Amino acid sequence: MKLYIETLGCAMNMRDSEHMIGELKKQGYASTDDAKEADLILINTCSVREKPERKLFSEIGQFARIKKPDAKIGICGCTASHMGEEIIKKAPSVNFVLGARNISKISEIIHKDKAVEIAIDYDDSTYVFDIARSTGIKALLNISIGCDKKCAYCIVPHTRGKEISIPLDLILSEAKKLANSGVKELMLLGQNVNNYGVRFSTPHPRINFAGLLREISQIDGIERIRFTSPHPLHMDDEFLEEFASNPKVCKSIHMPLQSGSTKILKSMRRGYSKEWYLNRALKLKSLIPNVGIGTDIIVGFPGESEEDFKHTIDVLEQVEFDTLYSFIYSPRPHTESYGWGEEGKVSQEIASNRLATLQSRHKEILRHKAKEEIGSFHKVLIENVKTGEQCFSEGRSDNGKLIKIPGEILKIGDILDIQISQNDGGSLIGRFVK
Template sequence: MSKKLYIETLGCAMNSRDSEHIIAELSEKENYKTTTDISEADLILINTCSVREKPVAKLFSELGIFNKKKKDGAKIGVCGCTASHLGAEIIKRAPYVNFVLGARNVSKITDVIHRERAVEVDINYDESEFAFDDFRTSPYKAFINISIGCDKSCTYCIVPKTRGEEISIPDELILREAKRSVENGAKEIFLLGQNVNNYGRRFSGEHEKVNFTELLRRLSAIDGLERIRFTSPHPFHMDDEFIDEFAKNPKICKSMHMPLQSGSTKVLKDMKRGYTKEWFLERVEKLRALCPEVSISTDIIVAFPGESNEDFLDTLDVMNRVKFDQIFSFKYSPRPETEAEHFTNVVDEDVASLRLTTIQDLNTKILDEKNSVQLGKIYRVYFEDLNSDYFVSGRSDGNMLIKAKGSDELLGQFRDVEITAIGRTILTGKIID
């Protein structure tokens, strides 16, 4: 008989892909089947995030709920980034947890489930050439890791401490995974890495030195693959070759996530981001000159230690000049084992809250202006989800979420859609082809 697996995933797309790898390994090698009913699960996993403070607090809250709901004999495991940096401390604080598996140790899942109180959190463990079994949440789109770890030293970020040094996955493995995904019905792939456009800097073995731009070219040659997306490119590595390929390659979706973090050159230096306000704006200018239709999203941290009012005004200036299509904005929160954790020039909490509100209000105003001209426009949409209200939804080339009346026969299909109604998070249209 098969066993039941319940898994909850917190955080980023890389965590989601790690969860898919875990499911694949447990399904193929341990005969587990996933369930959405925690009370019937034989194994309960939470795949954690530690980028911000709240997900860490949520971990122990969720673990308490899991322990109350689990059936007798069910095991609980903690995976992911919080597992990496807390390690055995998790079992000390929640003794009913059976094992802890770090973000760099996903391939060990079929081992740790058989070892009571196992703690595997080696951030130097190399999984770059491990061939995971295949599992995907959606048959229409494939998430593919192209690197593991991060070599940057941003003073606010815990990721290098939880995912280790950056190692690129050999391009032949990436191409093989992409081809297999297309053969199984996916028409779009989504490349994942902490800094995807730093791809090729380091491999663990002897491999052809391929950079990210060349990897994009090779993936584009796959028959049946129609769209390529990726996240997140680092502004520092957005060289002319990369921007040129992005603009001219028809298979690359014209949606770019450019993490700004701050519009102040001084704050960027304190963050150790490696670029200036002027560099960021110049890259945006070149990108839009070659690809006017590009949509640009970003991340912004407000109230980083030492951020003055003038620094904050620089961020508002960048927002007004770039007019991002989407932002992910946060108040700075200190993370353990980071350099900024020890910075003493902390911004007042009330000031931080006001700055975050100001950022979000400006973003809403910009989005309303952009949306005001959407009525009647036509977009090519790749439908991926069936909604409960007799609509199907999908995304345009520029990453707009669009829904239209339709059935599951449209899933995995491209259609032209004319926009008939506007919302801040989703557009509604009618299929015209």
Template sequence: MSNKKKLYIETLGCAMNTRDTEHIIAELSSKDSYELCNEAKIADLIMINTCSVREKPVNKLFSEIGVFNKLKKDGAKIGICGCTASHLGDEIFKRAPSVSFVLGARNVSKVVEAVNTDKFLSVDIDYDESTYAFGEFRNSMNKAYVNISIGCDKQCTYCIVPHTRGDEISIPPELIIKEAKKAALSGAKEIFLLGQNVNNYGKRFSSKRDEKIDFSDLLNLISQIEEVERIRFTSPHPLHMDDKFLETFAKNPKVCKSMHMPLQSGSTHILEQMKRGYTKEWFLNRAMKLRELVPNVSISTDIIVAFPGESEKDFEDSMDVIEKVRFEQIFAFKYSARPLTKAAEFTNQIDSETGSARLKKLQDRQNEILDEIASQKSGQVLDVYFEELRNNGLVAGRSDNNALVQVEGNEELLGKTLKVKITNPRRLALYGEIVQ
């Protein structure tokens, strides 16, 4: 029987939070006597890694604290980390006295100290972890998340992230290459690069560097690791999608042919109010060039409807971009005012009913487009990298252009790239059979 203490951690939000959780687990297992468990009621330490991009996850945090406080065993601690920890700070202690420590998104390396210090608080968004060597832990042996930068230099008027993760700093390329190589040698054939604006990589490091390097250069360096078969990344910024970046994406065979292009709005006027730095015409130009360079590329996006001041014409501009680009995936949300952001102070807020109607119209049309796209997939043969067991005897993987594909099988398929013939294409997943 293990003498180690039990850690239970719940992760809310983005892929960067997922990687932060892996770092937390690695630190507590290698530098303290914790091991991961699947039940909060048996844990000695319960942690919630929070998201604050929208209001709903913030509200969920305090609900979850209440639930965990009732079911936790005597003496167990509750700790809060992540973006909501960064922006609420010691207010969390006031609203939830049962919380033992609060650790901001930029302070993950302090987790061992936090766990062992009563009412520990560290939410410094200027703290620099870009060269910190975290311990090793990954949820998947087949795919490895690798951070390439921390923070964000953009000042989008709707976004709280710069206020919770601080200014953007790039992680030195030699550390990224070392981490990617180590993961690949451990069996991770797919490397997934993470940053708030990955294609702004190389603009600022903690210390002055002689050599210049950008994101395209980094992609080429990682592709030289023999054991790496696939490279994915999120999220690039449309503003930094220059020709060099698009051509590297198109020509490098190890770079998977799926691109997340966060539109946010199809209206140039609204984009100006959001301080996104590009126009509708620029976005369409980049998307069309991408489809020209890579005919089989899949393009996903984020869209906010009912941003303050959004007129019907502004909204129809977003619908127009959907028609022209025909995104393979859209993450669409009704605008949610966030604290510390400029847009929350705007006086021309859109009423909730109008926002809901616009969101439904956009999502309904997108579902029609997805059905049209799916209907064209029947009979296609795709190279699929399998990475996850699903219910009912199915195994899931992704094609090069990020289509979710499921086949009948077992764990023997995990970590393999196989050809799959699509027999039953659906809107959200393609079902098929292995032909090799």
């Protein structure tokens, strides 16, 4: 039997898809890239995307038209969690709906026509998934599920339930298996990874995220550890110092800011101030001068004034983010801010201008930083190689920069010294130092 799966959204969804593929392999399914030949079509959905419901029903319609007559369609993930039975009512071609917190039930639900499993209090934190993944040097690894935060704009707690940490022994067991299969770099996943250890669903020795990093770094074969996303509120000194001092922890970190205004951060229910965020970010930069810091920023959140926006620009200029994911605020059903209606609404024109200003200033910062990189050295994990007339190798530095090495066929999985020779519009070009 053939399985086709479309994954939308974040790395957590990618990992959930890997879990489902592994579980369905036990049921006799093999993956295919052609939906027309599939016996089972899964859409693993995301609720954070703009107009996710419209996108979903468009996708369902397309698959319903091209699928084999007896092929099943299953809707999984976050949109499945909050829409539930409504999906089947609107799209009768759908055979089942499986919420983001119920992924371990995939092998059962495929045999139950019109079934809906979306309980957000279901606990599969101790479930040992069968993993079916292609061989490679990088892998995703869940360390927690759910989210306890109550950010006013975010639907995730409504779709993924309360935060529960995965037991340490399960994490280490899977990490060792991945290392034995040739994985060199692990990406640890959680909605708030650095809140690890606050709650387990079974009796468990006390441990925090810094302790988890120390444990994973002891595994032979694992050479690099990354994680996403930490929450600024939980960036205590122990975490920052472990991040800085542990040689296996990559010196690249995503610190979602959302807004530089303390007033707007309070309205967003983020739990920290501009001053706290800057204190943590600037301490990181003092501990690791070449640290790579990325962020998320929302402009046009209800009540955001021009002064509030200036605070965001101020943080951008002080931290000099290496990556920036920026968006105009868009209200989402099932979130607190959705119920605010027109209260404090920022016009589309003003929000668009602020976004353009933010992105333009960030590009200036990146161009300046790229020039300063000329002549510098980076340890680069080679991830991709292209052969042929215009051959090149590329990979990421320890601090998260994508570096292209033209004219070189290097071995995927090697960590090599690369010297930056030029920048191309902010992209870094390097050469292998033999």
